[in-house]
Amino acid sequence: MSGPQCCSNPPTINPSSGSGHVEKLGGLDSYVTGSPDSKLAILLVSDIFGFEAPNLRKLADKVAAAGFFVVVPDFLYGDPYAPEDANRPLPVWIKDHGPANGFEDAKPVLGALRRKGFSAVGAAGFCWGGKVVVELAKHDFIQAAVLCHPSFVIVDDIKAVKVPISILGAEIDHMSPPEVVKQFEEVLTAKSEVKSHVKIFPKVAHGWTVRYNVEDEAAVKCAEEAHQNLLEWFLNHVRGIRSSL
Numbered sequence: 001m002s003g004p005q006c007c008s009n010p011p012t013i014n015p016s017s018g019s020g021h022v023e024k025l026g027g028l029d030s031y032v033t034g035s036p037d038s039k040l041a042i043l044l045v046s047d048i049f050g051f052e053a054p055n056l057r058k059l060a061d062k063v064a065a066a067g068f069f070v071v072v073p074d075f076l077y078g079d080p081y082a083p084e085d086a087n088r089p090l091p092v093w094i095k096d097h098g099p100a101n102g103f104e105d106a107k108p109v110l111g112a113l114r115r116k117g118f119s120a121v122g123a124a125g126f127c128w129g130g131k132v133v134v135e136l137a138k139h140d141f142i143q144a145a146v147l148c149h150p151s152f153v154i155v156d157d158i159k160a161v162k163v164p165i166s167i168l169g170a171e172i173d174h175m176s177p178p179e180v181v182k183q184f185e186e187v188l189t190a191k192s193e194v195k196s197h198v199k200i201f202p203k204v205a206h207g208w209t210v211r212y213n214v215e216d217e218a219a220v221k222c223a224e225e226a227h228q229n230l231l232e233w234f235l236n237h238v239r240g241i242r243s244s245l
Contacts, residue, residue, distance in 0.1 A: 041069045
């Protein structure tokens, strides 16, 4: 299920990007941004290019500006996918970095947030990270989830989701094509106990929310629309939980 779209438009990695900083959290180097005093946290789980991607950190800063403490852990342990490395094509690289590993590694990060006093946590996953987040959403680790152009996610995953979930899909996506995203929507519509939102963005491709060209006005506009949808979901279902406590 890993194909060329997973590797398209790779970012220029920049460890100094973003207005936050890197610290250890739950044993992982993590980019953190926003005020810890908010007591509301958002976990962003990267795609295969890792936590130093500038567009991902820019999104983290945007979410933080809305009143959240945002954490972007290095689930890839300093070893993001490198398309130029002919000795480690994606099928080889993914053996060392399966999403199941990311799911297990997320648990101590979420535990650390709880110990710091965060009362509610949302999580968003991008491509590879979408599978990590859907696994978290099957349990009570998080209070809300967003999947952006997820990879490796199947209908049975969606059937097991227990928390409010938003799925943002792309019209041009071989990893989660529109017909599959529509199946996700049908499953969620039948689960009346789980709040859900499913949207397929026209004329965009897999990865569009974080691997857009910042100089392409149309691409930026589509990404920003998705970012706003993501943010609204967390405002309603993470901040909303805090308000009702």
